[in-house]
Amino acid sequence: MDSAVEKLFYFLDNKTADLQQQSGLSYLESLQQTLEKWLDGEAAPTGAYGKEEIRKAVQLTVLKGMKEHVQPHHQMTPDSIGLLISYFAELFIKAESFTVLDPAAGTGNLLLTVMNYLDGRTAGTAVEIDELLIRLAAATAELTDQPVTFYRQDALGPLLVDPADAIVADLPVGYYPDEETAAGYRLTSSEGMPYAHHLFIEQSLRHTKEGGYLFLVIPQNLFESAEAQNLHRFLKDSAHIQAVLQLPEAMVKNSAFAKSVLILQKAGDGVKAPREVLLARVPNLSNKTAMAKFFQQTDEWFRSSKQ
Numbered sequence: 001m002d003s004a005v006e007k008l009f010y011f012l013d014n015k016t017a018d019l020q021q022q023s024g025l026s027y028l029e030s031l032q033q034t035l036e037k038w039l040d041g042e043a044a045p046t047g048a049y050g051k052e053e054i055r056k057a058v059q060l061t062v063l064k065g066m067k068e069h070v071q072p073h074h075q076m077t078p079d080s081i082g083l084l085i086s087y088f089a090e091l092f093i094k095a096e097s098f099t100v101l102d103p104a105a106g107t108g109n110l111l112l113t114v115m116n117y118l119d120g121r122t123a124g125t126a127v128e129i130d131e132l133l134i135r136l137a138a139a140t141a142e143l144t145d146q147p148v149t150f151y152r153q154d155a156l157g158p159l160l161v162d163p164a165d166a167i168v169a170d171l172p173v174g175y176y177p178d179e180e181t182a183a184g185y186r187l188t189s190s191e192g193m194p195y196a197h198h199l200f201i202e203q204s205l206r207h208t209k210e211g212g213y214l215f216l217v218i219p220q221n222l223f224e225s226a227e228a229q230n231l232h233r234f235l236k237d238s239a240h241i242q243a244v245l246q247l248p249e250a251m252v253k254n255s256a257f258a259k260s261v262l263i264l265q266k267a268g269d270g271v272k273a274p275r276e277v278l279l280a281r282v283p284n285l286s287n288k289t290a291m292a293k294f295f296q297q298t299d300e301w302f303r304s305s306k307q
């Protein structure tokens with residue numbers, strides 16, 4: 001571990017554990033208060049820390065807290081996926097500055113990984129239903145000095161957010177129980193409860209500008225489910241699939257399900273489909289030669305299919 005990250009992690013962990021003992025709150029609630037105290041200047045670490053050092057140290061403490069309270073639906077997006085998405089966002093988006101929306105922001109780790117990677121070029125919006133997670137995300141955004149506007153709400157309900165240039169999201173997977181809200185979606189199910197992850201794709205596209213890009217972490221079997229045909233038809237009408245990247249197991253080791261990254265471009269006037277969709281398996285990050293080859297192939301695909 002980077003020594004500055006380690007130092008900061010121990011600072012946050014000690015303060016959090018002390019607070020937890022005094023207050024009887026959970027570790028994550030105590031961490032949230034520790035971050036607030038840091039922001040207020042009440043208990044700040046000594047020394048200066050960079051944005052990535054702060055994000056990584058907070059991430060490690062959140063992961064420790066999540067072990068205490070296993071929450072399978074709130075899992076933080078690991079750095080490896082965040083960095084892969086950052087690389088693709090930089091490849092696809094050439095604008096000097098742009099807006100990015102994460103409608104399922106959780107702890108903010110994915111959004112802030114991307115914003116730190118493209119530092120200074122992005123303004124963010126985050127939506128999250130869980131009160132504690134969004135507070136943790138808001139404190140981390142402030143500590144890392146990233147401009148993010150937060151909305152605590154059901155992201156599938158009416159969303160008063162301007163369309164963004166880009167969406168990044170690690171989609172919550174499962175059923176969505178609010179039938180009334182789901183009825184307003186083309187991707188609602190004809191029988192039984194609809195899939196939340198399908199509705200999230202539709203909602204994300206509604207909140208993307210024409211020609212904007214979406215970088216979505218999806219279950220690998222997305223196009224094989226009972227509702228897949230409906231999803232295919234919807235995507236054909238509203239977007240151009242750019243890439244489907246199958247993630248190696250090691251990248252999603254905390255998850256029971258295999259994942260991929262789906263990259264879409266919202267359809268619009270003058271927006272052309274790529275000559276070919278990039279279908280690839282992402283190698284293990286530890287295999288440097290395979291990763292270098294993967295990035296080289298991606299660059300070649302981009303030059304031949306997108307330009």
Ligand code: SAM
Binds near residue numbers: 130
């Ligand atoms: N990218 C996040 C991070 O790095 O922490 C993790 C996202 S996690 C896989 C999915 C998130 O979606 C969870 O935090 C969950 O609370 C949130 N979520 C689930 N249903 C939601 C809804 N209807 N509206 C808003 N957020 C929702």
